[in-house]
Amino acid sequence: MVKENKNWNGKHIAISRVDSIGDVLLTLPVTAWLKERFPTCRITFFCKNYTAPIVKYYSAIDDIVKVDDLFTLPKHEQADAIESLGIDAVVHVFPKKELAKLFKKAKVPTRIGTSHRLFHLNTCNIRPNFTRKKSPLHESQLNFELLRPFGLKEIPTFEQVSKLTYLFSIEAQNLSEEFQALLDKKFVILHPKSQGSAREWPIEKYIELASKLIVNGYEVVFTGTESEGKQFRQLLPEDIRCHDSTGQLSIDQLIWLIKNASALVACSTGPLHIAGFLHVKTIGLFSTRIPIHPGRWKPLGDHSTVIVFDANCEKCKAKKACDCISEIPVDTVLHEILN
Structure with a gap:
């Protein structure tokens, strides 16, 4: 030894x-x-x-x-x-x-x-x-x-x-005209998928959240891979203030876009942790089931927060099949973004 x-x-x-x-x-x-x-x-x-x-x-x-x-x-x-x-x-x-x-x-x-x-x-x-x-x-x-x-x-x-x-810091990156224009505006990044690595909030709730953010004066950017985008892009609001970046950004460009966002919402996945490291308002949506609970996987950073539906979920405590993350209300997430 x-x-x-x-x-x-x-x-x-x-x-x-x-x-x-x-x-x-x-x-x-x-x-x-x-x-x-x-x-x-x-x-x-x-x-x-x-x-x-x-x-x-x-x-x-x-x-x-x-x-x-x-x-x-x-x-x-x-x-x-x-x-x-x-x-x-x-x-x-x-x-x-x-x-x-x-x-x-x-x-x-x-x-x-x-x-x-x-x-x-x-x-x-x-x-x-x-x-x-x-x-x-x-x-x-x-x-x-x-x-x-x-x-x-x-x-x-x-x-x-x-x-x-x-x-952790990043220098400015070149973006397409559409996304470069966002840097002078208030925008929120929504990252709905996790490539199967985490429990996910339903895409329908992300869509509803996007619509409410637009009403509140924000631009919205959906991020993810090309394959993830294919799963939900046809559901996105038909509004010029809603942007689909799936499959269009390199890792460097994604980091730069996150750096300039007003907030990011995601489940327990990579972009959530990137936002935490960049000290952007970071909102993580979690199940309380061990070992995927926020106590183990919440994002670092001083502007990070997590939302669960029921901190004392009995099914999660018993490690039974549970989809309580789906019950997190859209308005709860919206309130966290706006305040």
Whole structure:
């Protein structure tokens, strides 16, 4: 077993989080926490290609490795590519067997991964033992459990983690004429879908909310992928103040549009967390069922709020099938936006 090292100044630390946008965002604060305590350490973030535009806007990170590109290399070159980076430690925040094997093959001295993955027995030499499902901590706080081997025993409060969102910033992006014109107006972003990653508020309620926002003097922008847009764009209000951006924005453009919005409404999905990091008024719609409840997944940031239909939903408490998120009233969400 590798011994804990309490001084990681001047060392090169890799953080590996190779899943979705929201998960990656909630991992970024651990890099700032490391930099605050070891100011001269170097941090490289391993992520998927499509989340790299998110990671590049967080100032605590020195370099990014896009794992999709890494895996396009011939197999015999992949470990060599990692070894050439001179990494002293890697933290597998999101366990991925192929990467864990590569870091071991690359002879990275300190390899940290949860003890709850069998393949870490052979690939990681430090295996913290903690559970996410049963913990009362927020997802962003849970990631700090993996920093204990660096001598960092303190788990920051949710408020402390939220303060670390201020290291996230974006410069102006080029937008189409339609969306560029919105930047001088009041507009609200509605992101109805989650690619199946969360319980969703019904699209009919988003449509009703859009109509009420227009009456209240707002422009409305619906965001999402092209495939998501196909599911609802024919239902959108036929009004020049309602805009369909689905399938039209790059990640960078989406971030810039969110940055300039009056508010964003979504369920527990990537754009919700982007808005939280940008300190836009962020309204998350949630079920109270464990482990998808807001206590675990609410957005960070000082302008974020969550809405549930019934905080004491008996079905959710019993982990039974429940669609109580659908019962959240449109006027409740509207009131949160307007006030």
